[in-house]
Amino acid sequence: MSIVQKSIRNLSELPNLQDNLSTPKLVEKIVMRKEGILTATGAVQATTGKYTGRSPKDKFIVKDDVSDSLVEWGKVNKPIEEDVFLNLLEKVVNYLEKQDEVFALNGFAGADKSYQLPIKVYNEYAWQNLFAKQLFIRPTKEELKSHKPEFTVISAPSFKADPKVDGTHSEAFVLISFKHRIVLIGGTEYAGEIKKSIFSVMNFLLPQKDVLSMHCSANVGKDGDVALFFGLSGTGKTTLSADKDRQLIGDDEHGWSPNGVFNIEGGCYAKCINLSEEKEPEIYQAIRYGSVLENVVIDEDTREPDYDDTTFTENTRVAYPIEHIENIAVPSMAGHPKTIIFLTADASGVLPPISRLTKEQAMYHFLSGYTSKLAGTERGITEPQATFSACFGEPFLPLPPVTYAKMLGEKIDKHKAKVFLVNTGWTGGKYGVGKRMNLKYTRAMVRAALKGELNDVETVKDEIFGLEIPKTINNVPDEVLIPRHTWEDKEAYDHDAKELAVKFHENFQKFQDVSEDIVKAGPLYRPN
Numbered sequence: 306m307s308i309v310q311k312s313i314r315n316l317s318e319l320p321n322l323q324d325n326l327s328t329p330k331l332v333e334k335i336v337m338r339k340e341g342i343l344t345a346t347g348a349v350q351a352t353t354g355k356y357t358g359r360s361p362k363d364k365f366i367v368k369d370d371v372s373d374s375l376v377e378w379g380k381v382n383k384p385i386e387e388d389v390f391l392n393l394l395e396k397v398v399n400y401l402e403k404q405d406e407v408f409a410l411n412g413f414a415g416a417d418k419s420y421q422l423p424i425k426v427y428n429e430y431a432w433q434n435l436f437a438k439q440l441f442i443r444p445t446k447e448e449l450k451s452h453k454p455e456f457t458v459i460s461a462p463s464f465k466a467d468p469k470v471d472g473t474h475s476e477a478f479v480l481i482s483f484k485h486r487i488v489l490i491g492g493t494e495y496a497g498e499i500k501k502s503i504f505s506v507m508n509f510l511l512p513q514k515d516v517l518s519m520h521c522s523a524n525v526g527k528d529g530d531v532a533l534f535f536g537l538s539g540t541g542k543t544t545l546s547a548d549k550d551r552q553l554i555g556d557d558e559h560g561w562s563p564n565g566v567f568n569i570e571g572g573c574y575a576k577c578i579n580l581s582e583e584k585e586p587e588i589y590q591a592i593r594y595g596s597v598l599e600n601v602v603i604d605e606d607t608r609e610p611d612y613d614d615t616t617f618t619e620n621t622r623v624a625y626p627i628e629h630i631e632n633i634a635v636p637s638m639a640g641h642p643k644t645i646i647f648l649t650a651d652a653s654g655v656l657p658p659i660s661r662l663t664k665e666q667a668m669y670h671f672l673s674g675y676t677s678k679l680a681g682t683e684r685g686i687t688e689p690q691a692t693f694s695a696c697f698g699e700p701f702l703p704l705p706p707v708t709y710a711k712m713l714g715e716k717i718d719k720h721k722a723k724v725f726l727v728n729t730g731w732t733g734g735k736y737g738v739g740k741r742m743n744l745k746y747t748r749a750m751v752r753a754a755l756k757g758e759l760n761d762v763e764t765v766k767d768e769i770f771g772l773e774i775p776k777t778i779n780n781v782p783d784e785v786l787i788p789r790h791t792w793e794d795k796e797a798y799d800h801d802a803k804e805l806a807v808k809f810h811e812n813f814q815k816f817q818d819v820s821e822d823i824v825k826a827g828p829l830y831r832p833n
Contacts, residue, residue: 308391309485312398313457316409316427319402323431324409325449328595331408331438334431338406341432345608347594348623350601351432353494356477357600357618359501360493361700363474367482375509377705389472390480394489396471400464401429408434411452412441414503416637417567420516420560424503425454429461436496436597439626441503442571456486456506462494483509483703496599496624500574501701504558507569509703517561517712520698522546523554523568525639531566532755533559535697536648537676538620541729543575544744545648545751547587552634555627561642561716568637573630577601577621580612584744591629598623641720644755646727647697652677652689654731654739655788655802658781659750660772661759664717665826667724671696672710672816672823673809677730689736691805693812707818725754726772733791735801749780769802771829806830 306314316322323334332349335341341351366376368384376382401407408428415421424441428434437458444452465476477492479502488502504520511518521535522542531554534542543556555568556575575588577598582589592598592610599622602614612621627633647670649656662670674697677689695706702709717724729747733739753759753775764773765787777783784790792798806828813827 308395309487312394315398315402316407316459319407321404321406322409323406325411326408326434328435328438331431331435334406334408335435338431340430342603342608344598344603344610346592346596346610348592348596348598349432349435350598350603350610352600352617353496356493356495358495358620359497359700360477360479360495363477363493364479365481366703367480367484369482369484371484372703376703381699382703385472385480387482387484390482390485390489393466393471393473393478393480393491394459394487397459397461397464397489397491400461401427401459404429406431410434410438411444411449411454412437412571413444414441414507414569415560415567416442416569417560417562417564419564420511420514420562420567422456422507422510423452423454424456424458426458426499427460429463430494432597433460433462433496433499436624437499439595439597439624440500440570440572440574443626456488456503458488458490458499458502460490460499462490462492464491466492481505496597497574497622500570504569505701505703507558507560508701511560512704512708512712515563517709517716518569519559519561520557520696520701521559522556523559523566523639523642524548524551525554525634526551526755529640530643530755531639531641532644532646533566533642534646534648535671537674537678537694537697539576540648540650540676541747542648543573543588544585545646545748547585547630549587549632552632553627553630554634554637554639565638565640566642568627570627571637572624572626574622574624577610577612577623578615578619587630588623591625592623593629596623596625596629641716642722645717645722645724646751646754647671647724648727648729649676650689651675651728651730652691652736653801653805654733654735654792655798655805656726656728656730656770657767657772657774657788658728658732658742658747658785659754659759659778660726660767660774661764662724662726662772663826664714665822666772667717668710668714668819668823669813669826670726671713672706672819673812673827674699675809677736691808693808707816723754723760725759727751732785732788734793739791746781746785750778753778769806769828769830771826803830807832
């Protein structure tokens with residue numbers, strides 16, 4: 306019997322295994338084990354210590370005969386030897402065997418049963434098991450009887466690796482083996498690693514089945530018109546897709562198959578920083594019994610959450626089942642997208658709040674994936690930093706970015722989708738000078754795009770970026786639409802805009818296998 310077979314068997318036969326517990330039982334366990342507290346909202350709250358965001362330097366893919374020729378190896382997808390993985394797997398399982406209790410659940414990734422991945426999750430902590438239960442798709446009683454896992458996640462946060470002995474980067478590790486179909490997590494209590502590791506798995510598996518996997522949220526209107534919202538964490542995917550007038554398909558991860566769009570998850574993982582019922586009522590009201598608050602400060606006496614307090618991190622989060630959102634698509638599937646929104650939180654404050662893209666511009670900006678990493682989403686990020694993340698999700702893409710981009714381009718052509726670039730970042734100046742774009746205006750712009758109101762309106766071409774900016778949009782002041790008009794110091798705007806254009810050109814040089822039309826669709830400004 307191999308190490309992998311033995312490890313999985315030992316986990317499944319643990320005498321202390323708490324398998325597929327109900328939400329009430331998990332909540333009881335969390336409180337009894339003092340892993341978290343019950344809050345006034347009915348949600349439980351847990352903290353994650355020093356790891357309050359993803360730790361990309363600690364994530365590795367096992368290099369073997371399955372992954373070797375397919376994975377885009379480099380700074381994002383770092384290789385680790387199979388022997389290192391197997392050695393750590395054995396250690397982690399031995400560690401879990403000594404614990405008083407281990408928690409497990411069966412679930413699915415992918416709402417479309419034609420492309421669904423059955424998974425098994427083993428957790429050292431009850432609160433992380435509840436997190437996984439709410440984030441993945443929950444089987445029915447009948448589905449549970451025939452559930453056969455095709456991928457396993459093993460998470461042991463208290464097990465810390467010794468880099469010198471175990472071959473890791475630090476005490477924390479997130480290892481993905483496509484050959485053995487296991488995700489192994491240790492040393493970090495940040496639950497987001499569980500969710501995102503399975504997303505990485507789906508980004509490897511789905512394109513091989515002619516399904517485009519996407520880091521985006523999605524919703525659908527009353528007429529069946531589907532919209533996608535691409536963007537990295539903090540750009541507004543969850544916020545903008547939770548619309549009372551449209552049914553939510555999902556808030557973060559989707560597949561686009563020949564059948565249409567489907568949610569990969571069964572829940573939502575929303576940012577809580579500065580959350581208010583007035584600005585984001587759907588998310589605010591979703592935080593109730595069964596939800597998991599992560600690193601949100603709680604008043605000791607009233608047990609009320611303080612969503613403005615950043616004592617633990619700016620990356621405060623809540624995990625809840627998608628059913629906590631009132632207006633959802635059931636099941637989490639719909640047809641082919643009519644509108645595609647690329648979201649960016651531009652910290653330089655020079656990109657338009659909304660612009661209409663040609664097919665070539667859409668491919669250019671999808672591959673560029675420009676945004677600013679916001680504080681807290683990764684360890685060490687304390688203020689926004691300009692970054693280019695291919696396909697608006699490069700940290701989770703095992704395959705070459707051009708693979709996903711070509712699939713998106715083919716689908717845009719086939720289904721005649723309209724594409725817009727929306728800046729939810731800064732206006733009137735860069736970070737520290739200007740202010741964050743008014744959410745009310747952003748919602749108005751997005752709704753106009755979804756209704757088709759911007760398809761044929763008069764536009765102004767941005768002289769530096771070549772983007773077509775609508776001259777007027779209902780419920781949005783005209784002066785907000787042209788970024789240069791919002792800056793007091795026009796020379797500073799010109800300087801910063803040209804500086805960002807140069808960064809776009811420099812970044813795009815790494816994409817060799819694209820047409821000249823797509824290369825030319827970038828910023829008009831080019832240095833002499």
